[in-house]
Amino acid sequence: MSSIKIPRHADHDYTYAAADERRQFIQNQTGADLSHTSQYSFDPAILPGNIENFTGVVQMPLGFAGPLLVNGEHASGDFYVPMATTEGTLVASYSRGMGLTRAAGGVKTTVVDDAMQRSPVFAFEDARGARDFALWVTENFAGIKAAAETTTSSGKLRNIEQYPASRMLYLRFNFTTGDAAGQNMCGKAAYTACQWIIANYQGQMSHYFLSGNMDTDKKHSQLNTLHSRGKRVIAEVTLPRALLLEKMRTTPEKMYAARRTSQLGGLMAGAVHNGVHTANGIASVFIATGQDEANVAESHASLVYAEITPAGDYYYSVTLPSLIVATYGGGTGLATQKECLQVMDCYGAGKVRKLAEIIAATILCGEVSLGAAVVSEEWVSSHDELGRNRP
Structure with a gap:
């Protein structure tokens, strides 16, 4: 047919x-x-x-969670966070966590790194040829940088990581990209830089590919967890013991015991990070605000750390090492997505780190809320009441 x-x-x-x-x-x-x-x-x-x-x-149904109190360097004050989801209890759980952290004085947020990558690979006759090329790349960084930046007004080549293997040299170009997520921007800039390299390198080269997959675009990787992709942002809060007892019906000791136990279970299962359900919050905010939904694959990776303080309170932090977000370009300018960004004053130039801080604070609230629900044995009952677990 x-x-x-x-x-x-x-x-x-x-x-x-x-x-x-x-x-x-x-x-x-x-x-x-x-x-x-x-x-x-x-x-x-x-x-x-x-x-x-x-x-x-x-x-998709859209709900707002909040108010979320953020004490960041770019986001400061109360925010109502748009979340597009079909999972009952999700918005309620995040709102519950936001109420808890607000009563504790808010979530402190810090953006500690910012880079987007493209990773071309160059092949040579042998490993020595790759080594010689690596030295040349280091010596000629200024020329490579100048060539790359002819393609963009906002993208800047920050540095080039080098990873030799066999007779290949994998290069990981790290760009800052302004308020755009920047994958396409980086691809075009890296391509132009590679053309400059081919035109100027005097040694023998077999071939090259624009992508050697060491940027692990739209795939989780340990490299991005260690070196960052997009925004590396940390959210942290100290929850007073009395507040946990009053609002979550649990204690720092029980929360910490559950955290230790779940980390061992995750290790046995081979989990790639130790978060509770970061993908839930990131996916729902991404859909609401016009982010590239496939970037959830990298962005959901989280590093959770907790401890009981000398005063008996509960310190809790979430590090998002690969949060890929934009406030300009892509889907952010579409009608409903733009409205959702404007609710948080996160649309347009100069707002991307603000959005990153709000999302990180949101994720922390969801992690604490679900963790407390599991410990206090309210997880199933909340889904029975608000979610899909209906008889």
């Missing part, structure tokens, strides 16, 4: 009429009803660069 192509138009593909035509085509081909996907409030003309074959929308 011959395939029938989905209708497309070279000159007017992002229009109401083109979307209507595609919906009708899909309905005719499948017999499905697309009446709900046809309802949206924005002009399709804003979509070039975001999607192809635009046909309609998939609507």
Whole structure:
């Protein structure tokens, strides 16, 4: 049976009429009803660069958690956090954690690193050729940097990591990218830099590939956990003993015992990080604010640390080593996503670190809330009341 192509138009593909035509085509081909996907409030003309074959929308429920009190260097004060999800109890749990941390004086947040990568690989006749090239790259960093930065006004090449293996040299270009997530920006800049390298290197080179996969784009990796990808941001709070007893019906000792036990279980299972459910909060905020949803694969990695203080209170921190977010470009300018960013005053230039701090604080609140629910044996009952575990 011959395939029938989905209708497309070279000159007017992002229009109401083109979307209507595609919906009708899909309905005719499948017999499905697309009446709900046809309802949206924005002009399709804003979509070039975001999607192809635009046909309609998939609507997700949106809730706001908060108020979240953040004591950051870029985010300061109370925020209401948009979360798009279909999982009952999620918004309620994050709001509960936000209420707890607010009563404790807020969540302290710090962005400690900021870099986006592209990792070309160069191959040579033997390992000595790769070693000689590595020395040349170090000596010619200024020229490589200048070439890369001709392609972008906001991207800056910070440094180049080198990883030799066999007769190859893997280079990991680290860029700062302003308020954009920057993967495409870095790809274009690295390509131009590689062309400059090929034109100027006098030694013998077999071949190169623009991606050697050591940036591990949209994949979790230990390298990104150690060296950062996107924003490396840390959220921390000290929860008074009395507050945990009053609001969470548990103690620092019980929370800490559960933390130790779960870390051993995670180690036995081969878990890649020791967070509780960071992907829940990151995915829901990402969808609401127009982030690249595939970046959840890297961004959800978390390093949780806790201790009982000498005063008997509970110190808790979450480090997100690979949080990839944007406040400009990509899906952030779409109608509903832009509104959600504006609720937090996080749309546009100069706001990306503010957004990173808000997300990190949000994640900490969700981790504490779920952890306390498990310890106090309220986890199942809350899902029975608010979630999908209904008889």
